[in-house]
Amino acid sequence: LPSMPQIFHGRESELSDILQLFTQGAPRIAILGAGGMGKTSLARAVLHHPDIIHKYGECRIFVACDVASTMPELGALISNYLGLKPGKNPTQQIIHHFESRPPILLILDNLETVWESTVSRKEIEEFLALLTDNQHLALIITMRGAERPAQVRWTRPFLKPLSPLAYDAARKTFIDIAGVDHDINDMDKILHLTDNMPLAIDLMAHLVNSEECATVLSRWDTEKTSLVSDGYDRRSNLDISIALSISSPRVASVSGTKDLLCLLSMLPDGISDLELRKSSFPIHNILECKATLLRTSLAYISSQRRLKVLVPVQEHMQRHHPAQLLIVEPLFQYYRELLELYQKHNGTMLAEIIPQITLNFANIQSLVSFKLQQ
Secondary structure, X not given: OOOOOOOOOOOHHHHHHHHHHHHHOOOEEEEEEOOOOOHHHHHHHHHXXXXXXXXXXXXXXXXXXXXXXXXXXXXXXXXXXXXXXXXXXXXXXXXXXXXXXXXXXXXXXXXXHHHOOHHHHHHHHHHHHHHHOOOOEEEEEEEEEOOOOOOOOOOOOOOOOEOOOOHHHHHHXXXXXXXXXXXXXXXXXXXXXXXXXXXXXXXXXHHHHHOOHHHHHHHHHHHHHHHHOOOOOOOOOHHHHHHHHHOOHHHHOOOOHHHHHHHHOOOOOOEOHHHHHHOOOOXXXXXXXXXXXXXXXXXXXXXXXXXXXXXXXXXXXXXHOOOOHHHHHHHHHHHHHHHHXXXXXXXXXXXXXXXXXXXXXXXHHHXXXXXXXX
């Protein structure tokens, strides 16, 4: 089994919610959220919680699914974890194995790697349905995005997709890794760059552990997310983690989604549905693209009901997938017309115009800077 996470802040509420679901018998739980949001850490915390150990003892199985890309590969992987001999039908072997065992907890981590593909999705969902026919088997999956696989009666209430950590939890996480001997303003600047994404905090804090905060901030100005992308997998390389989400079949299957993400990466203030419709973007299915970004957790809806992306995703996109002028121009023109209206009607209509400008102030600065560089 993987170890208990040694640094675990800000997910106490989610952990409590999951443990509560276990009082209902053998729950079926999906831990969802963006890449790098701490889904695996939460699953590991559940795995090693005293209540779970007391209930399941040695009958706790944790399978890292990120090396599988098809149902046969997943079946072989789980069979290997269970110590089953290779057979013609590993799926049935697995089902029969669990049926003959006492209550068991099965955690399938990073299941999206095999579920994402429409080719294998139906097989995966049928397999999950067979697994959950066993009333003594508790199932937890972790998956990128905000969608749960079909054909499973997931235990209610559903666990909400994981959000970035609260500031206090982010700060505690940073200090546990990097120590307390840092200028608090510099530390806050670094946390702002992470947008409180757990993976980004972890990688930045380890970097600060070997360099000063000021040095890291200076390097970020030129290196951006590549600064914390020296590792070789999704858990140690921020760019790889983000790129996995961007290249997912769900994103690729809806044309224009990546273009919308490129645009959002230039909008620190995010964008409203009204602005999406008014700006005449050359993306004919823009609301479908928006839905895709939300389903894959590459974007989120802010408290002001605006579509936004986290800072690490913004920086990654600007560095590796910069927006094209064709995509940016309609919104630039929309903002220009808004400012011209303000200038023309100075003293009137301000109640309507000023809030729109205020909500988009950082966006306007960003697009003006972009245009000046063209």
